[in-house]
Each structure stands twice: as structure tokens, then as C-alpha cells.
Amino acid sequence: MKFRIIRLVLIFIFMSPICIAQEGLPIYSDYLTDNYYLIHPSMAGAANCAKLRLTARQQWLGQDEAPALMTASVNGRIGESPSAVGAIFYADKNGYHSQNGAYATYAHHLMFSRNEIDLNMLSFGLSAGFVQYRLDESAFINSGFDPIISGIQQSSPNFNMDFGMSYHLINAYAHFTVKNLLKNDGINNDIEITSNLRRYLLSVGNVFKTRREGLTLEPSILYQYREGTRESTIDVNFKAYQDFEKAKMWLGLSYRQSLDGAEYLDGSGVSSQRSMYITPIMGVNYKQFMFAYNYTYQANSIVFNNGGFHQFTLGYNFNCRKVKYECDCPAVN
Template identity: 45%
Template sequence: MRNITTLFSFLLILNISAQETLPIYADYLSDNVYLLHPAAAGIGDCGKIRFTARQQWIGVKDAPSLQTVSFHAKVHENSNAGYGFILFNDRNGYHSQKGLQGSYTYHLDMGNENLFNQLSFGLSMAMVQNEVDQRTFGGGDVSQVIESDFYFNADFGMAYHFKGFSSYLTIKNILLSAKNNVNSNYESLNLRNYIFGAGYFFGEEDKFQFEPSLMLQYKAETGEKIGDLNFKVYKKFRTTQLWAALSYRRSLDSSVFGDANYITPIIGLNYKKLMFAYTYTQQSGDVVFSNGGFHQVSFGMDILCRKRRASACPNINGSF
């Protein structure tokens, strides 16, 4: 009976999560904060193009996979406004979703060229195609159909930066509610996800620089609380920068799955205006769905760069 309850709860959570816009992994640690927080659009001294490809549970058929392409920049050099967009393709077995997300951000500059002190507000709107391939239900029976529909979503966020300190608060899925199907009598599910993140960057550029950070999530429908504890270290060699990160994620409350824990090491390389990173995640805890890890590669390019700002975290001064 306990196994049946666990399986039912797992399927329910998958159904809820599948209808959220973008899954939340450790992408933000690969100089890709904009994937998570709309207030990061155009926040730095360069426009940023980022590509990511993620594959979970290597060797498991129809395992979850995710690909994203994102870009964000300021409207122009002297503007306080920023913009960005994200294209993504998220597939999980018989379910998949493809989406386009656009963002607008306003940055209130309270510092000067020698001091970074900025408050930011961001809003993202997304259009998503949700698809379920029912042909897999009957072992490939072509008489089954592919169901497809569209939905819209929005995220709102704020950010505050002061010198090496950075912080973000984002409310995701503020327009989105999920239903089992359009003809269902079930009540809508509240998919809002409240996310808070903060970090501090310090150290000497000719030696080592460090960036501890944390992220907290609260999911309104399930009451689930999730915490990330992260640490990054940077080492610069002329036009090249090597960096490494270690992230630990765990549930902060008990659930049907017990304690879920994720260890994620990341290695990265910045060369001039190019960025490459490899991410590996290993799951542990009371219930582990596969022995295979999660693999992700990220590639990026900085464009439309302007004069660097002094005393700021790498998310601001991301290029050499």
C-alpha cells in the first residue's frame, strides 16, 4: 500500500511540475542567473547569449532532457531598461513542452561608475506548447493521438546589488494554474513558486576569488521547501578564468519521498568573451529513482559589452 501511495504521489508531482514553465536546476550557477530570475535581464556590462543541454538518468529510456537558448542585454548603453528572451524544449517521457519567454527589466541605478548599487524589477511573459504523446500508452498504437494545447505564464522578480553582494526575489507562475484536463471537475492547482537567492563575491583578482551563495524555494500548492547551498571559487590567468562550484540541494521538510538530496559539482572556463561549463548532479536520499547522474553542458558568449563597473559580482562584470 505504501508503494502504491508513493507511486501515485510521484505521478501527481510530475503532472504538476510538467505544467510549470521551466524546471529549476543548477543552471543559474553557470553565469546564467537570467534563466531563473527575470530581474537579471540586462543587469551586467555585457549582453549574454547562453546555450544549455541537460540529460538526466543516462541509459534510461525517455529520461528527462532540457535544452535552452537565452539572450539578455540592456536596451542601449545609457538606458536603465533591459530585455531578454528564452527558448526552451523540455521533454519527460510521453510529455513535452516547448516555450518562448520574453522579459522586460528596469534597473534603478543608485551608485556611480566606481560603485555598483542597483535595484532592479523584472517581468517575464511566456507562451508554452504542452504536448502529450498518447501513442506510447498502448505500446505504439497509431490509433492513439498526440494531445497538444497552449498556455500562458508570467514571472515577476526583484533584485538588489551592492558591490559584491547580490540578491534576488522571484515569484514564478503568477498566472498559471494546472488542471488534470480541460473537461475535469477538479479544482485548479496553485503552481506559484517563491524563490529567494543571495550571494557575496570577494577575494583578490591576482589570487583567488570566492562566491558563497544560497537559494530557497517555497512551492505554494504542496508546501514544499527546498534549499540550495553553493560555493564557487575563481582563478584568473590573463585572458582566461577557471572556476569551480559545488552545490548541495535538499528538501527542508519531510515528504512521501523522504529526504531528497542532490550534490552538484560544476567546472567552468571563461576565455575572453566565451564561457563553457560542465555540470554533474548525483541524487541521494531515501528514494533514488536511478543510479545514473544528471549531465549538463553550457556554452555562452558575451556581446554588446560596455565599460566595466567597479566592485561588482561576476554576474555584473562577466567579461574580461
Template identity: 45%
Template sequence: MELFYVRFYVLLLLLFSLKGISQETLPIYQDYLSDNVYLLHPSAAGIGNTSKLRFTSRQQWAGIPDAPSLQTLSFHSRFGEYSNGAYGLVLFNDKNGFHSQKGFQGSYAYHLPMSDGKIFNQLSFGLAFTLVQNQSDQRSFTGDAAVSSIIESTSYYNSDFSVAYHLRGLSSYFTIKNLLLTPKNNLNLQEPLDLRNYIVSLGYYFDKNRFGQDLFVQFEPSIMLQFKQGTGERVADFNLKAYKDFYKTQLWAAISYRRNFDVNAIENAQYLTPIIGINYKNLMFSYTYTNQMNETVLTNSGFHQISLGINLWTREPRAAGSPNLNQLWF
């Protein structure tokens, strides 16, 4: 019984203090900084010089029963070496207390070169379609005859539209997520139907010769802004990422500060997320730790995530651009 109350308390806390995150079709964390911009913006599918296979596993509040967890498996690639068209696939499993959702996302992107190839100048468009199955596990609910000890499930679908523009070290994305005004979860009639989320990402990569001299490290400041139409909530990420190249190896680290701006919140959430990673030949590994900085938190254990990746069919870079566009090539 004590375990039941702990689970119930965690569920209530998630619904009220993290409502903005839980309303996403695919929750938005700092995965995109682990060389996985495609999880956030469909227009990033096949955008670089390699095909990318990525796996992420995230666990919140270690040691707390039924704490949120998320696993994703994604792949995106050009249709061919000289094709402007690209595709992407995402499988995800998002569990939050008694509620979970499993989904599949397929996307198509088209990349339009805007120069002769001497510099990276490209306009990209992307469209994604998502199918999600929601589940509510009531088998552990006891003591109420009105609640059936079953797993209830329902499905829904949605779509995203995305556009991107890159010029040398500049990267910019705009994405509208959840275009269709369909219910996220028919098991909860109180949940808003409008789940549209407008996302803007801007970044600039300073390579080793950007200032006319060799830099010891390369760095990339960026910002990501979200506006959730249904709740009016605003979210801002302020990021800084640094790279250091060695023979066949690239070490990198990032720091991200996230702040929620919700007029209805008693205390707006703040998160600090350091990330470390390594790219060796065509392999990638990163570790992410997120610490909530508010005065009132459930636990100090933080959120942990690992990302594993492999680059396939890597081609020689055609023009200068950020590491997200041009992976190491040997």
C-alpha cells in the same frame, strides 16, 4: 512490452518523487550557477556589462528510456549602452516520459543606479511573460481501446515578477514565479492550479582585494530558497563558487547542495552538484553533474548538463562587482 513497463515505472516515479520539480513552468535546476542567473530571475536581464547568449542541455538518468531532459536557449541584453531598460528571451523544451512542454518567455527589466558609479549599487525590476504548449504522446499506448493513439496538446500562459538589489559584492534577488492561477496542464485535471513559487537568492563575491591582500582565488558563497505555495514544499540550495583569472581566461568551479523539505514526502530528496567551467575571451563552457544522495534512487548514473555561451557587445566594467555582473573585457 517490457520497454512499456519501464517507461510507465519511470513516469510514476517522476510524478510522485519529483513532483515539486515537474510542476514548474520552467524546471529549476542549478543552471543559474553556470553564469545564467537570468533563467531564474527576470530582473537579471541585461544586468551586467555584456549581452549574453546561452544554451543548456540537461539529461537525467542516462541509459533510462524516456528519462527527463531539458534544453534551453536564452538571450538578454540592454536596449542600448546607456539605457536602463533591458529585455530577455528564453526558448525551452522540457521532456518527461510521455509528457513534454515547449515554451517561450519574454521579459523586460529596468535597472536603477543608486550611486554615482564609483561602486556598484543598483536596484532592478523585472517582469516576464511565458507561453507554454503541453503535449501528451499517446501513440505508444496499446492494449486499451479507450486511449487514442494521438498526441494531445494544450496551451497556457503565465507571468513572473522579480526584483534585485546589488551593492558591491552583494547580490540579492526575489522572484515570484507563476503569478497567474491558471492550470498547468488541462490534460491532467488532478494537477493543482496554484503553481506560485517564491524564490530568494543571496550571494556575496569576495574579490582578490576584499581582505586587504591578494587572494589566490576569488570565491562567492550563495544560497537559494524556494517556497511552493500550492504544495507547501520548501527547497534550499547552498552554493560555493570559486574563480581564478589567467590571461584572457577565467577558470571557475562550484559546488551546490540541494535539500527538499516536504512534509508529505517519505524521504526528502537531496542532491549534490559539482560544476566546472571556463570563460575564454567572450566564450563560456561548463559541465554540471548532479548526484541524488538518497537511499532509494532509480539509477546511480546521475544527471548531466552542458552549458555553452557567448558574450556579445561587452563593455568595460564601470564599477566593481561579481563576475556575473562584470565579464572579462579585453
């Protein structure tokens, strides 16, 4: 029974897209809180305003050593030029594993329309940065000796790069990004998996007007593929925006489904399951400020903890340009 429990925990850890260590900045649903730059470098400076975003995420409240993530990002245009810069800082802790990272981004935006009133824009972005990985083995051995455990806090820095492109046409958009272009050193015997952290992201969506004044709807999807493990997931998202005189309120729902299953022993044989996450989102924009909250519930049957994952986002827009695009495009306007 003890072996079965350990096996189930290990299966959950390795099948869950939110628990893989040494992978760089984790990808949750925070990009839906007006924060696409976190996952797509080509979105740096794409908006009408420069953006500052702070996020704090806590998983499994009450659980010791539960995963936690904090990020800070800023991006904006360089004056009136088509070029933009951005930066991301983050601290991610997951039990005995932790990582701190910093990325710098350069992006360039090409307008195909005659002026900025009509949105027809192709963008390119390149991010480069360092991630400091840490593994605390000091509590692994209570007594005795194990030759494969050093019993110290190990640390390893890695340099990597992300490249992405985005296309906006009035209310429609598409993003494609390759994260972790370079290979790392690897951390175990299966070097191909742990050194190849390359991940491919594809986002598409559109914003639709409704008959109700000020109400717009935005369906979108995000597809992810990990090259090293050949795993893929898909997010199906839906958001609704309501404009008011001085504010905008929005609600959303995201469903993440793993396209690959994992096998486990259920007492009567071997079963399999796929990870599933349901995330309701709510937010408000008031003048130059933004606040958002999202809660993630893991819906598959075998889970480490029934507690959800809470995330808060604070934002501030500055250096806004005078001319706005004539489109319902919240990620840009």
C-alpha cells in the same frame, strides 16, 4: 511486490523537484553557470555585457524516455539606457510529457550611486510567454478500452508571467522572483494543485576576496516555495573563481535539499525520505566565450535510476560596455 514497486516510483516522481510536469521551465543548478537570467527576469541586462547562453541537460543516460532539457537565452541593455530586454526558449521532455516554451523579458535598472564605478543597483524585471504542453497517450493502451485515456496526443497552450527584483551592493546581491503569476487550466481533479503553479524564489550571496591574488569565493543560497503543493527546497552553493591573464576558471558545489518528506513502504513498515541533490560545477571564461559543465547526483536512498544528470552550458558575451564596476561581482561584471 509489483504494487509496491509502482508505489515507490510514483512517490519518487511526485517528491522530486526535477520531475514535475507542466510546471514551465524547470529550475536546476544551471543558474550557477553564469546564467541567473534563466530564473530571475530582473537580471536581464544587469551585466556589463549582453549574454547569449545555450544549455543541454540529459538525465539518466541509457534510460529510455529519460528527461532532457535544452534552453537558449539572450539578454542585454537597450543601448546606453537603464532598460534591458531578454528572451528565453526551451524544450523539455520527460517520458510521455513534453513542453516547449518562449518568454520575452523587459527589465529596468536603477542606479543609486553617483556613477557606475560604485555598484548600488536595484533592478525590476517582467517576463511573459507561452508554454505548449503535450501528453502522448498513444502508447498507454495495448489492448482493451479505458474511458479515462483518450489514446491520442493531447496538447494545451498556456500563457503566464514572471516578476522579479534584484539588488546589488558592491559584492553582495539578493534576488526575489515570483514565477507563474497566473493560474492555468489544470490537468486533473485536483485543480488547485495543477492550475496553481506559482513559485517563489529567493537568492542571496556575496563574493569575498582572498589573500591569493585573483582568487575570490562566492557562497550563496536559493530558497524555493511552491504555493500549490506547499513544498519548499533550499540550495546551498559555493563557488571559487581564479583570474588569469586572459581567462577565468571557476569550480563550484551545490547541495539541494527538500524541506518536505515523502512516505513509502520499505517492507517492514512506513518510512520517509527527503530528496537530496549534490552538483559539482566547473567552468571557464576565455575572452568573450564561456563553457561550463555540471553533474547532479541524487543522494537519497529511493531513486528511479542511479545514473546522474549531465548538463553543458555554452556562452558568448557581446556588446560589452567600456565602464566596469569596481567590485568582485561575476554576475554583473
